Amino acid sequence: MTDASVPVEDIKKHSSKEDCWIVVDDVVWDITDFVPSHPGGHDIIYRHAGYDASAAYNAIHSPSLISKTLGPTKCRGKVDSTTSSALLKPPPTEAAQPKLVLGAKPPLSSLINSYDFEAVAEKALTKKAWAFYSSAATNLVTRDANRNMFDRIWFRPRLLRNVRDVNTKTKILGADVNLPFFVSPAALARLAHPDGELALARGSEKFGIAQCISTNASYTMAEITSSVHSDAVPFFFQLYVNKDRIASEVLLKDAEKNGIKAIWVTIDGPVQGKREADERVKVDSAVVASTAMSGETATNDTKGGGIGRTTGGYIDPTFSWDDLAWLRRHTKLPIVVKGVQTAEDAVLALNHGLDGIVISNHGGRNLDTSPPSLLTLMEIRRHNPEVFQYLEVYLDCGVRRGTDIVKALCLGAKAVGMGRPFLYSLTYGQEGVEHFIEIMKDELETSMRLLGITDLSQAHPRFLNTCEVEHLIPKTLESPFPEVSQSIPRARL
Numbered sequence: 001m002t003d004a005s006v007p008v009e010d011i012k013k014h015s016s017k018e019d020c021w022i023v024v025d026d027v028v029w030d031i032t033d034f035v036p037s038h039p040g041g042h043d044i045i046y047r048h049a050g051y052d053a054s055a056a057y058n059a060i061h062s063p064s065l066i067s068k069t070l071g072p073t074k075c076r077g078k079v080d081s082t083t084s085s086a087l088l089k090p091p092p093t094e095a096a097q098p099k100l101v102l103g104a105k106p107p108l109s110s111l112i113n114s115y116d117f118e119a120v121a122e123k124a125l126t127k128k129a130w131a132f133y134s135s136a137a138t139n140l141v142t143r144d145a146n147r148n149m150f151d152r153i154w155f156r157p158r159l160l161r162n163v164r165d166v167n168t169k170t171k172i173l174g175a176d177v178n179l180p181f182f183v184s185p186a187a188l189a190r191l192a193h194p195d196g197e198l199a200l201a202r203g204s205e206k207f208g209i210a211q212c213i214s215t216n217a218s219y220t221m222a223e224i225t226s227s228v229h230s231d232a233v234p235f236f237f238q239l240y241v242n243k244d245r246i247a248s249e250v251l252l253k254d255a256e257k258n259g260i261k262a263i264w265v266t267i268d269g270p271v272q273g274k275r276e277a278d279e280r281v282k283v284d285s286a287v288v289a290s291t292a293m294s295g296e297t298a299t300n301d302t303k304g305g306g307i308g309r310t311t312g313g314y315i316d317p318t319f320s321w322d323d324l325a326w327l328r329r330h331t332k333l334p335i336v337v338k339g340v341q342t343a344e345d346a347v348l349a350l351n352h353g354l355d356g357i358v359i360s361n362h363g364g365r366n367l368d369t370s371p372p373s374l375l376t377l378m379e380i381r382r383h384n385p386e387v388f389q390y391l392e393v394y395l396d397c398g399v400r401r402g403t404d405i406v407k408a409l410c411l412g413a414k415a416v417g418m419g420r421p422f423l424y425s426l427t428y429g430q431e432g433v434e435h436f437i438e439i440m441k442d443e444l445e446t447s448m449r450l451l452g453i454t455d456l457s458q459a460h461p462r463f464l465n466t467c468e469v470e471h472l473i474p475k476t477l478e479s480p481f482p483e484v485s486q487s488i489p490r491a492r493l
Contacts, residue, residue: 004077008088011079015050021076022053023088024066028076034069051090058194064223065292108428108435113443114400114421117436121192121424129191131281132307133423136364137273142372143364146398149372153407154465158452166448167455168441172415173262173334173355173392175234178208179441180456181405184396184417185238185264185338187216187291188307192426198227199426201235203433207441210234212264212417215251216291216311223292225258238338239265240312241319245326251293252331263331264358268339270317272309273366279304308365324352336394341376343383343477349391350384356392356414363397363419373397377411378466379473388412402443406451409459411466 006028014021020032022045035045048056057066067075079088105120122130136143170180183204189196196218197211204211205228213224213235225235237255242248255263282305291311299310327335334355340346341361349357359377361370371379373395380387387393395408396417408416418440425436448454451463 005080006077007080008083011088012050017046017049020045020049022048022051022057023079024052024054024057025063026054026079028079029066029070030074030076031070034074048090052088053090056090064220105427108432111435111439113439114418114424114436117421117424117427117432121427124427125192128281128283128305128307131277132188132191133186133420135275135277135308137275137366137368139368140364141369142361142367145372146361146364146374147400148398149374149469150398150401150404150407152468153374154468155403155407155451156463156465157450158463161452161454163449163452163454165454166445168444168448170415170456172210172234172394173236173336175210175261176208177210177234177415179437179444180409180415181399181440181444182210182236182394182415182417183212183422184419185212185214185217185236185266186419186423187214187311188218189423189426190218192423193429195429196426197224199430199433200422201225201227201233202430203437205229205232206434207437209437210236210415212236212238213260214238215240215293218292220292221251221254221258221260225260231259234261236260236262236264236336239263240269240314241265241316241323241327242314243316244314245316247314249330252327252333256331256333260333262334262336262355263327264336264338265327266338266362267319267345268341268360268362269312269315269366270319271315271366272306272312273362273368275306275308275365276304278308279306281305283307283310321348321352324354336392341370341373343376343380343387346380346387346391346393347384350387354391356394357387358417359393359395359413360397360417374408374411375469375472377408377413378469381412381461382473383477385412402440402445402447405440405444406447406459407464409456410461410463412461 011021011023011028018032020035021028021030031045044056105124111117111120125133168179170177172182183200189200193199197213198219201211201224211233213221215238217224221237237260239248239251252263283300301310336356336358337349337354338358339360339362340349340357346357359373361367361373377395392414393412394415394417395413396419399405399416399418400421405416421436422433425432428435453459453463
């Protein structure tokens, strides 16, 4: 990369389709040849031709992406500090602006639960970001049932116990964590805040919780893991298997190189669901969403402007249980499958020698009327309790309260994940993430004390009354897959 100093007036001369320069973080780039292939279209680039595009670029892209994409030959130098950089201010646009500026948000201290963060996010995020984060498949039945199912389970508190001190520490795949909840993998955190997944990592570091990084994250694995002290955060990597298997193999190597503790391969999204709220809001060229690791960019088409759908075209719909052998050949890390929704598939995960499962329905974002995660947890417990003996079982979808966490733990989950709530907390940046974790920590500890337990190891179904939902669990399971065995594999004995 050249160290040449480029005067502002020279930059402004390169503002045509035939000769297009932009400035990103004081570095001048010639993107003339790149514009025709830009996945987000031409408009956003030509709008900033000859200007400083830092704000538009950094709102969506990883800082390192432009240098990796263009290469050093397209760098023209740095903006001459002796000339007025104010002349590089681009034409105003409101499309990428949030509906509230930071000063208009309520004070962070006034937010006292996860629903408060959601209410602020609905007003503060751009229309497209809110539609992408909050949307779910078709009639939203599963999305809402994920939450509501927790409310149909009743506690059975045991009293007159010494509950002054409570211990919330546990292990996730051998990694020590201070709290039994983690950051679930979610795409494009930069839509909520420029620091995106970096702020999530730094907030996780402060409280000693784990973070799972999405294949569709705004930053690369290296950028996220290096944003905190070494080994301060147990990082896991959520893998969407690419149709180009070599691309996935590269990510698996990166995971080992960057200290990732395990691979969580998503199995409930071979294709993306119909998320109508996301489809209705078109992708604006000023807020193009692109992912740092998959390289996908959201676009509009005749079906709408769904970010999830248009950035998920690389996902391999042929990936099957047999392909786990390929995955095992290309990583030494523990493997977890994320998206289990039946007891039969939990047994398949066990029989294939995996290390854990995440019970999940993608936040209700793919197959509507698929079962709420808590109900799947109860199904596995009733029909195949051996799964809990040999696999680590996690759950996400619908967790919004400390009471929700305790109920999941009492039913056998090792820990729970949260996706949307963490994204909503990002509207306040790292400080918001930390405040949200503090709220959930306090709710968790309060719930434990009032229930009469002082250590996570004491969580047990006897503390719950599940009669209201027991009838929803299938009485018998007859799998259509002959390879499903109800016995424990010899390798596990």
